[in-house]
Amino acid sequence: MNDYFDFEKSIAEMEKMIEKLKSISPDQNHYNDEIAELEKKCALQKQELYGNLTAWQTVQIARHPKRPVLLDYISLVFSDFVELHGDRSFGDDQALIGGFATIGKRRVMLIGHNKGKNVDENIKRNFGQAKPEGYRKALRLMRLAEKYNLPVLCFIDTQGAYPGIEGEERGQPEAIATNLTEMARLEVPIIALITGEGGSGGALAIGVGDSVLMMSHSVYSVISPEGCASILWRDASFSPQAAEALKPTAQSLLALKVIDEIIPEPLGGAHRNYEQTSQEIKRVLLKHLKRLSAFSTSKLLKLRFEKYSAMGLFSD
Amino acid sequence: MNDYFDFEKSIAEMEKMIEKLKSISPDQNHYNDEIAELEKKCALQKQELYGNLTAWQTVQIARHPKRPVLLDYISLVFSDFVELHGDRSFGDDQALIGGFATIGKRRVMLIGHNKGKNVDENIKRNFGQAKPEGYRKALRLMRLAEKYNLPVLCFIDTQGAYPGIEGEERGQPEAIATNLTEMARLEVPIIALITGEGGSGGALAIGVGDSVLMMSHSVYSVISPEGCASILWRDASFSPQAAEALKPTAQSLLALKVIDEIIPEPLGGAHRNYEQTSQEIKRVLLKHLKRLSAFSTSKLLKLRFEKYSAMGLFSD
Amino acid sequence: MPWFIKSKTSEEKRKPVKDDIWVKCGSCNAHVFKEDWFNSLSVCPKCGFHGRLTAYERIGQILDIDTFKEMFGRISPSDPLSFVWTRGSYKDIVKQTQDKTGLNESVVCGIGKIHDIPVSIAVMDFRFFGGSLGSATGEKILLAANYAYEHKIPYIIFSASGGARMQEGTLSLMQMAKTCAGIARLREKKIPYVSVLTDPTTGGVIASYAMVGDVNIAEPGALIGFAGRRVIEQTIRQKLPDNFQTSEYFLEHGFIDLIVERKKLKDTLKNVLQYYNR
Amino acid sequence: MPWFIKSKTSEEKRKPVKDDIWVKCGSCNAHVFKEDWFNSLSVCPKCGFHGRLTAYERIGQILDIDTFKEMFGRISPSDPLSFVWTRGSYKDIVKQTQDKTGLNESVVCGIGKIHDIPVSIAVMDFRFFGGSLGSATGEKILLAANYAYEHKIPYIIFSASGGARMQEGTLSLMQMAKTCAGIARLREKKIPYVSVLTDPTTGGVIASYAMVGDVNIAEPGALIGFAGRRVIEQTIRQKLPDNFQTSEYFLEHGFIDLIVERKKLKDTLKNVLQYYNR
């Protein structure tokens, strides 16, 4: 399960050592003390490391190939999922999926990007980069949620909308713009959760929530650090600097009031403990569902409009 | 201007003879009496012929290559036309066009099939056979009409929705079905006019009107006579019989309460006098616009629902 | 809009041949004991081919036992055009079809329950004039929609149709608008409408009520299409792909929400309906 | 979402070169007398190339004389991220840009009349940070929408933008949602909103308010696109068609209602607005 990044090297070594000691005498525990000490040391160092990640390190964790994807959450957070396919006009995008789902005792419409975790899945899911038909499917499901009076939960995890010629041809900008406009007035609560990468317009197109949440090691940005570095620094190797400058982390965005709450991940990242991650997600989602379901529709729309009206910092 | 059908042979001969006599002595009018007599005889025979056309003959006139098309009516019946392109999701279908238009002093949304009158035009217009993006453009314009509080006028002239693979792929049935469903509740008056061929679902997809009108030599049918003959008679040469059996003429459909009024064409068909045809259309459309604009929205929708609820004859 | 173009031979091939003891599968030609065939809901135990059902067989499979109450059963075709063709008069052939099938029209309507959820339901029967949409069919489908509207219960239509009934001319075309007007009112009042597409759903039916469900469900391998294969091949002058006009093709192109095996259909309907939250 | 990928060279080529007497057309390289150039509304009299306009030039061409009243003019960028890159700090460069252009932000907003029809109007200026969408831009565009909403007058936006302003990070992305929220309320209250797309309209602007007009109008030959050409070429690994990402390409694909030459733009706007019938 554990693939380590460069900056996790010392932790990786300690964890390997612990494994090794444990495997030498699995029954008699000759090295109990050494193991305990190492584990304590390791835990401290983790606390130190993961509590002080750079933006660029966070980007890497957010993109971890073993990070849970929507299908994992569907089985761990939700029950009774009924996937609904198709945009009813062109196709069925497998990069962005959705359907009826139940969380706790609450019925919802669940929509989200789904990255793959291996080559085949990534081809099928187009690395979670949705095409216009994906965003149009999302809107169709939101409209259905409105008819059935179900809150909408959006799980966001994408580098961005697919930037190929088909996207331009079939109206990536139209699909995104229409979603932004329609979501602004959708008559049911919307909760958006950035689980991994929140990449630009492709993320926002299902991200206009009454509550916007981020996993503690996810990122949400107007452009990828690589893209920003190649434009502003004219050199993609300045990605760490660009990442720092863009302030795409949950902490920064909470401070900038772009998001409402951070969902803590297990030490080292969501990929280290799917179960714990899912429980936290469930707890926080249920809390927000409860809060939002108390509002009348007109109150909900008023609050949503005020929320987005207040986005941004400028001088006057 | 005059292309004659077989059944117009005797009239064609008389008209040629009159032309000839007139041309022999254009100034002195030696043959004045003969001309007058021939013209009288010709007029009588026309009255006789065009007042008693068979269904199959009507089909042929409805398909006359010189019959006025929507673009003719746009310049003769309407003013200030602003064409609006595109379905906002895939393309701009030139077989089905639309835009803002003014008739008399009334502002409307005009939508309609447009056949071509020559090879180039017919390629561009796909012989008036719209694809899904055409029907979706029509719906978009109807929604815009709803926003701007404009009545919708639909000019229908098509063999049917385009039956190619692109139609199936991109959802011809979905586009038609959605239009039927949405038009049932569109909150502005809708007037549908079959100007030439009203071919099946491709016609009905812009045909759900509060008033449904037909030109006197137009046809409106669930299937073409040729199609019906090849299925039920297993031989397309039985098309005249099929045409008779299908009762697609304005007179029959008025009796069956499928349509509300017949707009008379000049003797011999609309292609013989564009100007006169257009004046009649304008007169009748203005009358219906006036009638429908008197209703409140709820009354309008109630009447529309009742109108379509009453369609059909069955035993109980 | 009508859709009678599939050749007789290929139609015949899909129809399971029944004798007293055996049913021969319309797809893999396996001989299956009649009892096994019906126990598996007319799905071939060998190859999974979904055979066609009569309206009452379908109702028996979907509704809770003894909950179905038929409605509008007397409504039946008239002969508005006095239509006559090589096979005879429409009137006579309607009579013969009624005698043969025991049905008055191509659709059976009523109310019942699905795992205790009350629903209004319309089920088409392909045996009656190829499940074609005539005036009486349209009337019944609208009345069942109106019943759902008035009683605020979900509406479910099982389609199985060759399209509009051309023997009723333009009146049959009008049924597309008429039925959709009923669906439109359900939309407005936020009452669920689920469309189930079964083999075959084509022509005027796929281009009206069958395509506009909140959720469109199809059985596997069903023939679903708008224009006839032959018409399309003439138009484009080339052969069509193999899965063209199947449930799977329609799912791929975004028009079907889910394809559900017959044995899971009742439970899936319940799952969908339970998400209606008013 | 940002869109700065067009190479400097090709950007430069499109920009007409001005000296005291002549303007050199950015497309055909013709030298045009400055007076003729401006008399033809900055459209090349030789080849019809539509040169870029400043916001105030545009306002002068579109609104009835002396009817424009600027609003929200004081709103200007802050530096929420303390953004610094190779060129320096965002704060400083904003200051320099303001001094150079005389503008406070990339959009000028206000009210005025088009052939006597009162409108709320927002006009972007590409000279200010490539017309990029920052927090202050979004605020002004929303406030102008709100003005139209409260006074029930049509709203018109002229877009000219390279996309979201990355120096404001995720806050600039949020401006897409913020501006569309304003447009959504206009929709709800049935107040007209016309979007005019001029050269260039790309990235986050084409993917928000610029694409959702009741009527989308484009000037001929404008660069209109979502992703950058280079990004797309890298993705698909092949050359793109020549008219790719132009007004004409977007019309063909159904996203633009009409392409209108600059000299007819004011009259066309009037024609469209007069159809609003409330």
Ligand SMILES: [Zn+2]
């Ligand atoms: Zn079998």
Ligand SMILES: [Zn+2]
């Ligand atoms: Zn030039």
